[in-house]
């Protein structure tokens with residue numbers, strides 16, 4: 363249930379409602395909008411029987427939430443969320459571009475990539491240090507060593523760092539070195555990890571599960587938000603279907619669906635979404651045209667020798683072309699790139 367406060371409700375009136383709910387042992391989530399404040403209530407609503415909630419000063423109305431997810435839905439927060447990561451906004455007018463290699467492989471590889479991406483106006487460098495590979499014999503990432511290299515690159519370039527976490531251990535370590543943690547498709551329903559990330563309050567990119575529907579995905583985001591972390595960015599990365607031409611089927615209809623049902627920003631990853639480098643730019647264009655708030659793109663200085671996902675990685679020249687094309691499309695959608 364949500365409590366919609368009157369547009370003129372005072373801070374004292376909001377505090378009184380919050381106190382009543384907390385005294386009853388209910389979970390309270392407050393969303394301050396430009397028009398009015400909405401208070402989300404989580405817990406056993408029977409506790410509210412025989413309380414004066416409905417007639418308390420400042421309360422306009424009580425609205426039940428019918429969707430299975432609550433805090434991530436638009437009933438709780440009708441306005442789009444803008445996630446602020448150290449001054450860079452995701453979900454606002456500016457498109458967020460997150461780019462970099464699938465995995466951190468060496469100092470030279472990550473530094474060369476970072477310097478190039480910075481020159482292209484990219485704000486976020488991605489690079490996996492913990493790689494959840496399909497085969498246990500494939501390159502598993504450099505672990506903490508990879509995180510240290512990312513932190514070094516951040517210091518030298520000022521790029522913000524995104525890296526995947528796969529366990530409590532890797533989350534603890536990543537929190538020391540990165541700005542945004544990523545929960546990958548394979549861990550989208552690792553509820554324990556989701557709750558830990560929720561309690562950490564770290565900005566998080568939550569990728570859609572390999573075979574998850576949109577409701578399951580939003581419920582995964584709800585796990586994070588119900589622990590008090592509101593800094594969530596959703597990432598569509600394709601789902602498994604019967605089609606074999608592509609690694610996954612990039613479900614771009616999820617972009618407008620998420621925009622209708624949730625206030626969270628959504629970005630598109632056409633690299634994992636297609637598995638083929640030559641399909642990345644067309645699907646990046648389509649993602650932005652569909653209304654995405656940004657892109658996640660795999661880029662490698664020499665994709666042919668990449669230790670993971672070389673087939674879907676763009677070289678520097680192709681990435682430059684992609685950026686030129688997005689720069690042309692963005693104004694039609696009233697969006698812009700940082701440079």
Ligand code: PEP
Pocket residue numbers: 464490494545546547548569599634
């Ligand atoms: C990745 O971003 O490198 C990755 C492993 O992605 P996904 O979880 O979408 O497969």
Ligand code: MN
Pocket residue numbers: 464465634660670671
């Ligand atoms: Mn990858």
